[in-house]
Amino acid sequence: MKKILIIEDTYEVRDNIVEILSLSNYEVDEAENGIIGIEKAQTSPPDLILCDVMMPDLDGFGVLHILSKKPVTANIPFIFLTAKSEKADFRKGMNLGADDYITKPFDPHELLEVVEMRLKKNERKAAVQEKKGSLGLINESKGRRELQELIANREVRTFRKRDAIYKENELPRQLYYLQSGKVKTFRTNDFGKTYITHIYNAGDFLGYQALIKNTPYHESAVAMENCRVALIPKKDFLPLLANSRHLSNQFIKLLAQNIEEHEEQLLSLAYSSIRKRVAQALLKLNEQSRNSGQANISILRDDFASMVGTAKESVIRTLAEFKTEGLIEVDNGLITVIDQDKLYKIPC
Amino acid sequence: MKKILIIEDTYEVRDNIVEILSLSNYEVDEAENGIIGIEKAQTSPPDLILCDVMMPDLDGFGVLHILSKKPVTANIPFIFLTAKSEKADFRKGMNLGADDYITKPFDPHELLEVVEMRLKKNERKAAVQEKKGSLGLINESKGRRELQELIANREVRTFRKRDAIYKENELPRQLYYLQSGKVKTFRTNDFGKTYITHIYNAGDFLGYQALIKNTPYHESAVAMENCRVALIPKKDFLPLLANSRHLSNQFIKLLAQNIEEHEEQLLSLAYSSIRKRVAQALLKLNEQSRNSGQANISILRDDFASMVGTAKESVIRTLAEFKTEGLIEVDNGLITVIDQDKLYKIPC
DNA sequence: GTAACAGACTGATAAAGGTCAGTATGATTT
DNA sequence: AAATCATACTGACCTTTATCAGTCTGTTAC
Numbered sequence: 188m189k190k191i192l193i194i195e196d197t198y199e200v201r202d203n204i205v206e207i208l209s210l211s212n213y214e215v216d217e218a219e220n221g222i223i224g225i226e227k228a229q230t231s232p233p234d235l236i237l238c239d240v241m242m243p244d245l246d247g248f249g250v251l252h253i254l255s256k257k258p259v260t261a262n263i264p265f266i267f268l269t270a271k272s273e274k275a276d277f278r279k280g281m282n283l284g285a286d287d288y289i290t291k292p293f294d295p296h297e298l299l300e301v302v303e304m305r306l307k308k309n310e311r312k313a314a315v316q317e318k319k320g321s322l323g324l325i326n327e328s329k330g331r332r333e334l335q336e337l338i339a340n341r342e343v344r345t346f347r348k349r350d351a352i353y354k355e356n357e358l359p360r361q362l363y364y365l366q367s368g369k370v371k372t373f374r375t376n377d378f379g380k381t382y383i384t385h386i387y388n389a390g391d392f393l394g395y396q397a398l399i400k401n402t403p404y405h406e407s408a409v410a411m412e413n414c415r416v417a418l419i420p421k422k423d424f425l426p427l428l429a430n431s432r433h434l435s436n437q438f439i440k441l442l443a444q445n446i447e448e449h450e451e452q453l454l455s456l457a458y459s460s461i462r463k464r465v466a467q468a469l470l471k472l473n474e475q476s477r478n479s480g481q482a483n484i485s486i487l488r489d490d491f492a493s494m495v496g497t498a499k500e501s502v503i504r505t506l507a508e509f510k511t512e513g514l515i516e517v518d519n520g521l522i523t524v525i526d527q528d529k530l531y532k533i534p535c
Numbered sequence: 536m537k538k539i540l541i542i543e544d545t546y547e548v549r550d551n552i553v554e555i556l557s558l559s560n561y562e563v564d565e566a567e568n569g570i571i572g573i574e575k576a577q578t579s580p581p582d583l584i585l586c587d588v589m590m591p592d593l594d595g596f597g598v599l600h601i602l603s604k605k606p607v608t609a610n611i612p613f614i615f616l617t618a619k620s621e622k623a624d625f626r627k628g629m630n631l632g633a634d635d636y637i638t639k640p641f642d643p644h645e646l647l648e649v650v651e652m653r654l655k656k657n658e659r660k661a662a663v664q665e666k667k668g669s670l671g672l673i674n675e676s677k678g679r680r681e682l683q684e685l686i687a688n689r690e691v692r693t694f695r696k697r698d699a700i701y702k703e704n705e706l707p708r709q710l711y712y713l714q715s716g717k718v719k720t721f722r723t724n725d726f727g728k729t730y731i732t733h734i735y736n737a738g739d740f741l742g743y744q745a746l747i748k749n750t751p752y753h754e755s756a757v758a759m760e761n762c763r764v765a766l767i768p769k770k771d772f773l774p775l776l777a778n779s780r781h782l783s784n785q786f787i788k789l790l791a792q793n794i795e796e797h798e799e800q801l802l803s804l805a806y807s808s809i810r811k812r813v814a815q816a817l818l819k820l821n822e823q824s825r826n827s828g829q830a831n832i833s834i835l836r837d838d839f840a841s842m843v844g845t846a847k848e849s850v851i852r853t854l855a856e857f858k859t860e861g862l863i864e865v866d867n868g869l870i871t872v873i874d875q876d877k878l879y880k881i882p883c
Numbered sequence: 884g885t886a887a888c889a890g891a892c893t894g895a896t897a898a899a900g901g902t903c904a905g906t907a908t909g910a911t912t913t
Numbered sequence: 914a915a916a917t918c919a920t921a922c923t924g925a926c927c928t929t930t931a932t933c934a935g936t937c938t939g940t941t942a943c
Contacts, residue, residue, distance in 0.1 A: 374799075375802075376802055376806055378806070382805045382806070384798050396794055400788065405795060430780060432783065435784065439776075439786060439787055440748065442787065442790035442793075443790060444748070446790060450753070452801055453804060454722045454728075455724070457804055458724055458726070459724070461930070488890075497930080500931080501930060519939090534726075836920075847921090848900090849900060851921065855923090867909095
C-alpha cells in the first residue's frame with residue numbers, strides 16, 4: 188500500500204484530497220504547513236508528496252528545496268498543487284526538480300491519474316537504474332527505499348538540549364537518524380579545547396563513521412536543542428550495509444562528501460583570517476537555518492568559536508565588526524544575515 | 536595457478552625454493568631484498584609470500600609490517616623463513632601477523648606442505664567470511680582478491696618529479712594505483728596558498744574521491760619523486776565498485792579512515808602551535824619514510840609548510856629549534872628523527 | 884525577591900607567527 | 914666557466930589573535 192503525504196494549509200482542500208486518495212486505497216498522511224510536512228517526510232518517508240505552493244512561513248518551493256537535500260527524501264516523487272496556472276511558478280517548481288504540477292481546482296480523476304503515473308514512473312526509473320549499475324547514477328530510488336526501510340519503525344529516543352547522544356571512546360552500538368532538532372559532534376584535544384566537526388540537522392544520519400570502522404567514537408555528539416532520534420541497532424545496519432550495494436553506495440557518497448567538506452575546512456583553517464572563517468561559518472549556519480525553515484541563526488558563541496577554531500572573544504569581536512558594517516544584525520543573541528553576497532566576498 | 540613471491544637475499548636458498556615450487560606447479564616470483572620484494576608485491580600481488588627474516592637494509596619484519604598496512608597486500612598469507620629457530624624471533628613474527636614459520640634448512644616436503652596448508656586455509660577463510668557477511672570482519676580475502684584483479688594488467692605510466700598526475704577542475708577519467716614513488720595532493724585557495732591534503736606512497740590508490748562523486752577534482756596531484764602509476768579506467772572501476780560488496784567495503788573503509796585523519800588535522804590546525812604541528816608532521820613523515828624503507832625524511836620546506844599549514848620560514852625556524860634541542864638531525868636538507876618520544880610529547 | 888549563574892560583550896596586553904628582505908650554497912643551464 | 918636558479922636559512926618588524934580580567938544583562942534556582 189503506497190503512502191502519500193499531503194502538505195496543504197487550507198483544511199478543505201486537504202480534506203478533499205485525503206478523501207479521494209483514501210477511497211483509491213492509498214495510505215494518506217497530512218501536514219498543515221511546510222515545517223510539519225518536512226518533519227513528517229523525514230520521520231516516516233512517503234512514496235509520493237503532494238504539496239501546495241503558497242503557504243505561510245515556508246512555501247512549497249522551500250519544502251522541495253529542503254527535502255531534495257537529504258538522502259532519505261531526495262528521490263520521493265514531488266507534485267506541486269497551485270491555485271493559478273502561473274507560468275513562472277510552473278517553471279520555478281520544475282527547475283527545482285518537481286516531478287509534476289496540478290492546478291486547483293482539479294477533478295478527482297485528474298489527481299488520481301497524475302499520482303498513479305508518477306508512482307509508476309518512479310518504479311520504472313528504479314528498474315532501469317537497476318540494470319545500469321553505474322555508481323553515481325545508480326539506483327537512487329532503490330537506495331532510497333532501503334534507507335527508508337532502515338529508519339522505519341525504530342525505537343525513537345528524545346534528547347534535551349545539552350544531552351549527550353554519544354561520547355568519545357564509547358563503542359558504537361547503533362546508527363542514529365535525526366528526525367528533528369540539531370546535533371553537534373566535536374573533538375577535544377589534550378588541553379580541553381574543542382573543535383566542532385559537524386552540525387547535523389533533521390534528516391541526517393550520525394555516528395556511522397565509528398560504526399563502519401568498528402572502532403570507538405573519536406568524537407562526542409551533543410544535542411544543541413531538543414531532538415528526536417531514531418536508533419538503528421548495529422546488528423541491523425552493518426549486515427545491510429555490507430550486503431546492499433544501494434545502501435553502501437549511499438554511504439560512500441556521504442563519506443566522500445564529508446571528506447570534501449573537511450578538506451575545504453582544512454584549507455580555510457590553515458590560511459584564512461578569522462574574519463574570513465567567521466564569514467564562512469555564518470553562511471553555512473545561515474544555509475542550515477533556512478533549510479530548517481528558520482530565518483535567523485541561533486548558536487552559542489562558544490559553539491560558534493568551536494566551529495571556527497578560535498577563541499570565543501575573537502568571534503564576538505568579528506561579529507561586532509560585521510554588525511557595524513551592516514552585513515549582519517544581532518538581536519538578543521540571534522544573528523540575521525543581511526548581506527550574503529558581501530560575506531561571501533570577504534577576502535583572505 | 537597460484538603465484539608465490541619469495542623474498543630472500545642469498546641466491547642459493549632462493550634458487551632452491553624456486554625450483555621446489557616450480558616443480559609443484561606454482562608460478563614463482565623472486566626478490567633479492569626487502570625493498571624489491573615490497574615493490575613486486577605491490578606491483579603484482581601474489582597469493583602467498585615466503586620471506587627471509589634476516590636481510591640487510593629492510594628485514595622480514597619490516598616487509599611484513601609495511602605490506603600489512605596496504606589494502607591490496609594486507610591479507611596475503613605471509614610465511615617467514617629463518618635460519619635458526621629463535622623463539623623470540625618466532626614470537627615477534629607471529630605477533631606482527633605472520634601466518635607461519637619455516638626454519639632453514641628445511642626439506643622440500645616440509646616447505647610444500649606448509650605452503651599448501653596456508654593457501655588452503657586462506658581459501659577457507661574467504662569462504663567462511665563469505666557466509667558471515669558482517670562489515671569489518673567481512674570477507675577481506677575476497678575484497679583483496681578483487682582489489683588485486685582491479686590493478687592487474689593495467690596500463691602503467693611513469694611520472695617524473697614535479698609532473699602533474701591530475702589537476703584541480705579536471706574531470707576524473709581513471710583511478711590511479713601508485714606502484715612506486717610518492718605523490719602529494721593539495722588544494723589551493725584564492726590567494727594561491729596551498730594545503731597538502733594527502734601524501735600517497737607505493738601501494739596507495741588515489742583520485743577515487745572525485746571518481747566516486749563523479750565531480751571534477753577539487754585538488755591537484757603531483758609526483759614528489761619519480762613514480763610508476765597503474766591506470767584503472769573509470770569504466771572498469773565504477774561498475775565494479777557499484778556491484779561488488781567487497782570492493783565497496785574496502786573503499787568505504789578507506790574513506791572513513793580519511794575522514795578520521797582529516798578531523799584530527801582540523802583539531803590540530805585549529806588549536807595547536809606550529810611547534811606541535813611540525814612535530815606531528817615529522818612523526819607522520821618519519822612513519823611514511825620507514826614504510827618505504829628509508830631512514831630519513833626528504834621533503835621540500837615548501838611542501839612541509841603546506842602540510843603544516845603555515846609559512847615556510849616558520850617551519851624552518853621550528854626545525855632549527857628541534858635541531859638544537861637534539862630531537863632531529865638535519866643533513867643537507869634531509870631530516871632524521873632522533874627522539875620520536877619527545878617529539879610526540881610536545882605540548883600544546 | 885534575591886542570589887547565583889550563564890552568556891554576550893569590552894579593554895588591555897603579550898605572544899605567536901606571518902611578511903619582507905636578504906644571504907649562502909649547491910644545482911642547472913648556457 | 915659564468916650566469917641563473919632553486920632551496921635552505923636568518924633577521925627585523927608588524928599584524929593578528931589569544932588571554933585575562935572585568936562589566937552588563939537576562940535567566941534559573943531557592
